[in-house]
Amino acid sequence: MTAGPSTTDIAPGGPLGQARRPDGEGEHVEARAASTATVGEAASVQELLARGRSLCTPQLRAAVAGLAAPMDTVAAYHFGWIDRDGRPAAGDGGKAVRPALALLSAQAVGAPAEMGVPGGVSVELVHNFSLLHDDLMDGDETRRHRATAWTVFGPAQAILVGDALATLGTEVLLDAAVTGGASAADAARAVRLITTATRKLIDGQAKDVAFESRDAVTVEECLDMEGGKTGALLAAASAIGAVLAGADDRTSDALQRYGHHLGLAFQAVDDLLGIWGATEVTGKPHWGDLRQRKKSLPVAAALAEGGSASRRLAEQLADPEGHGEESEQVLAARAALIEEAGGRAWTQAEARRQHTTALAALDEVPMTDEVRRHFVALAEFVVVRER
Numbered sequence: 001m002t003a004g005p006s007t008t009d010i011a012p013g014g015p016l017g018q019a020r021r022p023d024g025e026g027e028h029v030e031a032r033a034a035s036t037a038t039v040g041e042a043a044s045v046q047e048l049l050a051r052g053r054s055l056c057t058p059q060l061r062a063a064v065a066g067l068a069a070p071m072d073t074v075a076a077y078h079f080g081w082i083d084r085d086g087r088p089a090a091g092d093g094g095k096a097v098r099p100a101l102a103l104l105s106a107q108a109v110g111a112p113a114e115m116g117v118p119g120g121v122s123v124e125l126v127h128n129f130s131l132l133h134d135d136l137m138d139g140d141e142t143r144r145h146r147a148t149a150w151t152v153f154g155p156a157q158a159i160l161v162g163d164a165l166a167t168l169g170t171e172v173l174l175d176a177a178v179t180g181g182a183s184a185a186d187a188a189r190a191v192r193l194i195t196t197a198t199r200k201l202i203d204g205q206a207k208d209v210a211f212e213s214r215d216a217v218t219v220e221e222c223l224d225m226e227g228g229k230t231g232a233l234l235a236a237a238s239a240i241g242a243v244l245a246g247a248d249d250r251t252s253d254a255l256q257r258y259g260h261h262l263g264l265a266f267q268a269v270d271d272l273l274g275i276w277g278a279t280e281v282t283g284k285p286h287w288g289d290l291r292q293r294k295k296s297l298p299v300a301a302a303l304a305e306g307g308s309a310s311r312r313l314a315e316q317l318a319d320p321e322g323h324g325e326e327s328e329q330v331l332a333a334r335a336a337l338i339e340e341a342g343g344r345a346w347t348q349a350e351a352r353r354q355h356t357t358a359l360a361a362l363d364e365v366p367m368t369d370e371v372r373r374h375f376v377a378l379a380e381f382v383v384v385r386e387r
Contacts, residue, residue, distance in 0.1 A: 071160060098233065105295050212292060
């Protein structure tokens with residue numbers, strides 16, 4: 001395999017730069033994506049994200065408030081609602097892409113956005129369960145520009161609260177059959193969707209951890225891992241509102257494919273930011289992925305390239321000396337090797353390819369032009385973000 005871009009030529013600028021498709025390939029979906037590159041569409045994405053927060057946060061807060069002390073406090077701190085002393089805070093609660101998708105998926109099948117609220121709350125609970133555990137497993141001390149929950153309240157509380165959030169994710173869907181307007185059958189389908197996504201997420205996370213102790217992984221293995229770790233939950237988010245509204249399996253499957261490929265694009269950008277992102281923008285530790293020797297997409301692609309930079313990178317990753325304690329200078333040099341071997345450019349191209357594939361899945365779902373534009377705008381937001 002050659003690690004250079006094979007599906008998109010990327011010019012410098014931002015995590016992905018400006019993409020140029022080969023003649024004819026993905027023309028209709030790229031034309032739709034191009035339409036999002038306006039101030040109006042950027043504003044519409046922010047409105048979608050704000051709507052997701054405003055509609056889902058009250059139910060999310062209510063679910064968290066039902067946790068036993070001190071788990072309710074730990075969870076509220078993690079979500080950014082309070083500071084470490086319990087005082088109200090206006091912390092960064094994340095991008096809220098998943099709740100926005102859940103609401104939009106309800107609208108895709110002609111239901112009101114509110115029908116997707118239990119789904120949006122559920123996916124946000126499961127997502128934050130994974131973040132609490134991920135921070136602890138990775139030893140990350142910073143998330144969203146402040147100390148991670150495990151460093152403030154201890155590892156045991158972070159584990160327990162993560163477990164509790166995952167359980168709550170199922171409960172809110174079951175409640176949807178009582179208070180959320182969904183039928184019992186559709187609520188059960190939504191539960192199956194979220195529990196399957198959670199299992200795949202855990203499978204992906206387990207592979208990610210296992211990869212850290214391996215000298216190299218293939219690009220295919222990395223994509224499989226990221227399809228579980230990130231793609232599974234975004235797939236669920238993209239369909240769960242529609243499922244609660246009674247969508248048939250064909251519609252649900254198409255929306256899930258959109259979300260799965262969007263998740264792979266999202267993770268590809270995350271992998272780029274994990275190496276080259278600015279801490280002051282991302283809120284994550286500088287060089288964090290390199291320090292842990294994560295086999296993310298840029299690394300896997302660079303190792304597959306086979307040239308001199310690729311071989312030097314492989315030698316460094318196989319050397320156990322200094323693992324986790326490398327200096328900033330060493331990590332910067334390692335990032336330069338990854339870029340020289342084509343890992344950065346290949347991952348940029350892969351993010352765009354997954355983005356194009358995600359948009360193609362929308363063609364299988366009849367929906368209003370406005371809802372389709374929103375799906376496209378959210379997909380574009382995912383691949384041009386800087387945090």
